[in-house]
Amino acid sequence: xSDGIIAAMKLSALGEFELIExxxxxxxxxxxxxxxxxxxxxxxxxxxxxxxxxxDLVQLATTDxxxxxxxxxxxxxxxxxxxxxxxxxxxSDIAAMGGRARFALVSLSCPGDVDSDQVLEYYxxxxxLATKHEVVIIGGNLTSSPVVxxxxxxxxxxxxxxxxxxxxxxxxxxxxxxxxxxxxAAAIALLGDRAVSAEAVPAPLLRALVxxxxxxxxxxxxxxxxxxxxxxxxxxxxSDLGHICECSxxxxxxxAAQVPLSPEYRGTAELHTKYALxxxxxxxxxxxxxxxxxxxxxEALMCPVTxxxxxxxxxxxxxxxxxxxxxxxxxxxxxxxxxxxx
Amino acid sequence: xSDGIIAAMKLSALGEFELIExxxxxxxxxxxxxxxxxxxxxxxxxxxxxxxxxxDLVQLATTDxxxxxxxxxxxxxxxxxxxxxxxxxxxSDIAAMGGRARFALVSLSCPGDVDSDQVLEYYxxxxxLATKHEVVIIGGNLTSSPVVxxxxxxxxxxxxxxxxxxxxxxxxxxxxxxxxxxxxAAAIALLGDRAVSAEAVPAPLLRALVxxxxxxxxxxxxxxxxxxxxxxxxxxxxSDLGHICECSxxxxxxxAAQVPLSPEYRGTAELHTKYALxxxxxxxxxxxxxxxxxxxxxEALMCPVTxxxxxxxxxxxxxxxxxxxxxxxxxxxxxxxxxxxx
Numbered sequence: 001x002s003d004g005i006i007a008a009m010k011l012s013a014l015g016e017f018e019l020i021e022x023x024x025x026x027x028x029x030x031x032x033x034x035x036x037x038x039x040x041x042x043x044x045x046x047x048x049x050x051x052x053x054x055x056d057l058v059q060l061a062t063t064d065x066x067x068x069x070x071x072x073x074x075x076x077x078x079x080x081x082x083x084x085x086x087x088x089x090x091x092s093d094i095a096a097m098g099g100r101a102r103f104a105l106v107s108l109s110c111p112g113d114v115d116s117d118q119v120l121e122y123y124x125x126x127x128x129l130a131t132k133h134e135v136v137i138i139g140g141n142l143t144s145s146p147v148v149x150x151x152x153x154x155x156x157x158x159x160x161x162x163x164x165x166x167x168x169x170x171x172x173x174x175x176x177x178x179x180x181x182x183x184x185a186a187a188i189a190l191l192g193d194r195a196v197s198a199e200a201v202p203a204p205l206l207r208a209l210v211x212x213x214x215x216x217x218x219x220x221x222x223x224x225x226x227x228x229x230x231x232x233x234x235x236x237x238x239s240d241l242g243h244i245c246e247c248s249x250x251x252x253x254x255x256a257a258q259v260p261l262s263p264e265y266r267g268t269a270e271l272h273t274k275y276a277l278x279x280x281x282x283x284x285x286x287x288x289x290x291x292x293x294x295x296x297x298x299e300a301l302m303c304p305v306t307x308x309x310x311x312x313x314x315x316x317x318x319x320x321x322x323x324x325x326x327x328x329x330x331x332x333x334x335x336x337x338x339x340x341x342x
Numbered sequence: 343x344s345d346g347i348i349a350a351m352k353l354s355a356l357g358e359f360e361l362i363e364x365x366x367x368x369x370x371x372x373x374x375x376x377x378x379x380x381x382x383x384x385x386x387x388x389x390x391x392x393x394x395x396x397x398d399l400v401q402l403a404t405t406d407x408x409x410x411x412x413x414x415x416x417x418x419x420x421x422x423x424x425x426x427x428x429x430x431x432x433x434s435d436i437a438a439m440g441g442r443a444r445f446a447l448v449s450l451s452c453p454g455d456v457d458s459d460q461v462l463e464y465y466x467x468x469x470x471l472a473t474k475h476e477v478v479i480i481g482g483n484l485t486s487s488p489v490v491x492x493x494x495x496x497x498x499x500x501x502x503x504x505x506x507x508x509x510x511x512x513x514x515x516x517x518x519x520x521x522x523x524x525x526x527a528a529a530i531a532l533l534g535d536r537a538v539s540a541e542a543v544p545a546p547l548l549r550a551l552v553x554x555x556x557x558x559x560x561x562x563x564x565x566x567x568x569x570x571x572x573x574x575x576x577x578x579x580x581s582d583l584g585h586i587c588e589c590s591x592x593x594x595x596x597x598a599a600q601v602p603l604s605p606e607y608r609g610t611a612e613l614h615t616k617y618a619l620x621x622x623x624x625x626x627x628x629x630x631x632x633x634x635x636x637x638x639x640x641e642a643l644m645c646p647v648t649x650x651x652x653x654x655x656x657x658x659x660x661x662x663x664x665x666x667x668x669x670x671x672x673x674x675x676x677x678x679x680x681x682x683x684x
Contacts, residue, residue: 042400046589047508048438048573049404054397054499058384061480062391063447063495067487096390105405107493138403145409146489151449153405153495157396166389231390247388 011119012112016142019116020045026123027137030130037102037136050139052103058163060156062093068148072210076191076198079118081210082150083125089234090154091133091214092283096232098164098223099156101216103138104130106152109145122150133216164219168229169248169288175309176294178215178285178301180262181237183208185279190268204264212283221300222287230287236278237308238320238332240286245311245319248288254309256332257325277322277332353461354454358484361458362387368465369479372472379444379478392481394445400505402498404435410490414552418533418540421460423552424492425467431576432496433475433556434625438574440506440565441498443558445480446472448494451487464492475558506561510571511590511630515653518636520557520627520645522604523579525550527621532610546606554625563642564629572629578620579650580662580674582628587653587661590630596651598674599667619664619674 011019024045031038043051066072066086077085087104094101108122123137130137135154187209190201198206215232222230229248231240237259245252259276288311289297298305324330353361366387373380385393408414408428419427429446436443450464465479472479477496529551532543540548557574564572571590573582579601587594601618630653631639640647666672 043439043505043507048435048506049402049441049498051403051439051500051505052401053502054399054401056396056398059394059396059401059497060391061393061445061447061495061497063449063481063483063493065449065451065483065485065491065493067451067485067491069488070486093390097385097393099391103403105403105495107405107407109407109409109491139405141405141407141493143407143409144412145491146411147487149407149409149451149487149491149493151405151407151483151491151493153403153447155401155403155497156391158393160395163385163393165385 008115008117010112011110011114011116014116019119019142022116022120023123026120027127029127030135030137032131032134035134037134041136041138045139050103050105055157057157058160060094060097060099060158061153062090063151063153064089064093065149065151076206077210079121080125083122084129084211086150086152087126087129088212088214088283090152091135091216092212092232092234094154094156095214095216095219096164096230096285097158098162098219098230099158101133101135101154101156103136103155104152106137106140108140109143109149111146112144162223164223164228164230164287166229166231166244166247169244169250169311171250171311171313173288173311174291174294174307175241175252175254175311176287176289176297176305176307177233177237177260178218178303178305180260180265180304181233181282181284182265182276182279183262184212184281185275186265186268189275202264202268204262209281212281214283215285218301218303219285222285222297225293225296225300227287227289227293227297229289230285233282233284233286234280236280237286238277238322241320244286244288249314251312251315252309252320253312254320254322256322256330258306258308260304260306274332350457350459352454353452353456353458356458361461361484364458364462365465368462369469371469372477372479374473374476377476379476383478383480387481392445392447397499399499400502402436402439402441402500403495404432405493405495406431406435407491407493418548419552421463422467425464426471426553428492428494429468429471430554430556431625432494433477433558434554434574434576436496436498437556437558437561438506438572438627439498439500440504440561440572441500443475443477443496443498445478445497446494448479448482450482451485451491453488454486504565506565506570506572506629508571508573508586508589511586511592511653513592513653513655515571515630516633516636516649517583517594517596517651517653518629518631518639518647518649519575519579519602520560520643520647522602522607522646523575523624523626524607524618524621525604526554526623527617528607528610531617544606544610546604551623554623556625557627560643560645561627564627564639567635567638567642569629569631569635569639571631572627575624575626575628576622578622579628580619580664583662586628586630591656593654593657594651594662595654596662596664598664598672600648600650602646602648616674
């Protein structure tokens with residue numbers, strides 16, 4: 001490396017410490033001298049821990065892992081996509097608490113025969129998204145593993161008494177979602193058929209799957225407008241609404257025909273509303289609030305805002321009742337992803 | 343589960359949400375109502391993120407992963423050991439910054455054919471160590487994976503201007519280590535020979551490998567006494583001293599004969615001082631300070647404290663010169679672990 005030019009090398013040849021030096025360069029754009037978050041950094045990548053100056057705000061922390069062939073396949077997910085999504089799913093959790101994301105630690109495990117430029121693509125994908133939301137990649141970990149595993153931990157902050165939780169829904173509240181649902185699950189369903197290549201999947205569906213956007217600014221607006229109950233839709237609408245019901249001690253009625261679908265989703269004739277109800281990985285916000293707030297919310301947010309049901313007093317199981325377009329109960333089967341199902 | 347008695351089940355049969363309920367119970371002892379840290383919790387396991395009240399102290403965050411058959415094998419590491427060690431290696435990083443550990447997020451990836459009681463043993467091993475250091479397990483993530491991967495993220499706090507960094511060594515400083523070195527590497531060397539069972543490895547060596555103790559209270563004393571430069575020995579003494587030299591812009595001389603070895607390590611005739619120099623996973627503290635501070639430090643700490651060398655002005659490569667018992671340069675080969683070496 002004496003000439004300063006580094007060609008792509010297998011990680012097994014490059015070594016951990018050399019790779020860390022390249023990663024420091026790749027994530028440097030997240031260190032924006034003008035940003036309030038960067039100004040707080042006291043110890044950056046390259047010591048035993050990261051360190052930053054504290055604040056009296058509420059401290060938020062979350063972590064999520066993506067595992068090769070469990071959550072993604074390189075057949076349809078690039079290294080850059082993986083970097084983006086690994087951060088996005090965590091940012092979505094910070095959004096779901098009404099917080100501002102600040103710092104990220106990135107743990108990447110991968111085989112020694114991976115090329116350094118693939119790893120750098122991963123960090124570049126993550127860096128682009130981090131820069132957009134002024135999140136600083138401040139540390140992490142690299143290890144060898146037979147299977148690529150990406151675990152990101154994000155720290156955020158929120159104002160006291162201004163956080164969104166799963167436990168704040170009340171009977172009479174409207175159940176509202178941002179954006180459209182089911183596109184990521186539709187992409188997975190299409191890709192599950194091995195005869196279908198990634199190129200044959202409608203681009204907006206594939207994009208929903210590999211490049212989800214966290215609703216951070218939308219969540220800030222919700223908090224400002226007085227909303228206090230939210231979750232991000234990662235397991236699936238029905239499952240995540242079930243979490244709200246459980247934590248809030250309420251029940252809910254969901255109107256399947258009101259669930260917003262993207263035009264591309266609607267255009268895929270063989271897919272049903274079911275994917276939008278029980279498919280996961282939408283990373284939209286699901287929130288509950290007084291119905292009188294909905295018009296203001298719809299006005300303030302720059303994305304679709306759709307009422308899909310209402311919170312009711314707690315009834316016997318199931319907590320969530322789904323009604324079809326005629327108002328009759330709809331059986332949509334087992335809700336949400338179950339990671340350990342074989 | 344209607345009778346309240348849950349037999350060990352495969353994760354694939356139990357499901358993620360049911361397992362999370364069992365984990366909440368397993369980690370409950372870390373929530374000690376009397377502890378200052380527990381009193382700060384605002385949102386616990388079971389929402390989108392954990393949340394706690396902030397402070398104006400320096401915020402520390404670190405993460406480390408242990409991967410099956412890369413960092414450990416179940417032939418010699420129990421699930422309880424894995425839980426303990428996964429937390430310990432992160433606590434060691436907080437110690438190396440002079441911080442107090444506060445909260446942990448735990449990401450466990452494992453195959454669906456693992457038993458729930460194995461996963462609970464993992465959390466119990468971690469809970470015992472967390473309770474000892476008043477660290478609260480406040481969230482995390484569970485995913486399926488073909489290979490067991492344990493990634494823990496720990497948050498800590500330190501007083502401003504009272505942190506230990508790698509960059510604060512000065513020429514003339516004594517180089518000091520806590521405890522004894524090489525035991526974990528000696529255990530790995532013995533276990534590497536598949537003819538040797540875990541039972542045949544001297545218990546103190548195996549214990550050093552699977553149940554390392556983080557030097558949190560010792561590090562607090564170092565900071566109080568005025569020490570400002572430290573690292574924990576995870577990669578190996580020579581490699582970690584190299585990190586201090588690089589970050590501090592200094593060189594170092596190490597006296598191999600002064601490196602402290604445990605009696606069990608000395609008793610293993612076929613092992614050489616080399617393991618204590620380049621073997622990793624000691625999780626002892628390596629620090630540099632004015633030689634005049636050493637007697638006070640030795641008096642204050644409840645563990646062995648040994649001067650193993652001295653910091654010198656920066657010279658040409660190598661930054662670290664190792665001398666043998668006659669004061670002659672010793673070639674100890676490639677320092678530290680290299681994760682991606684095949």
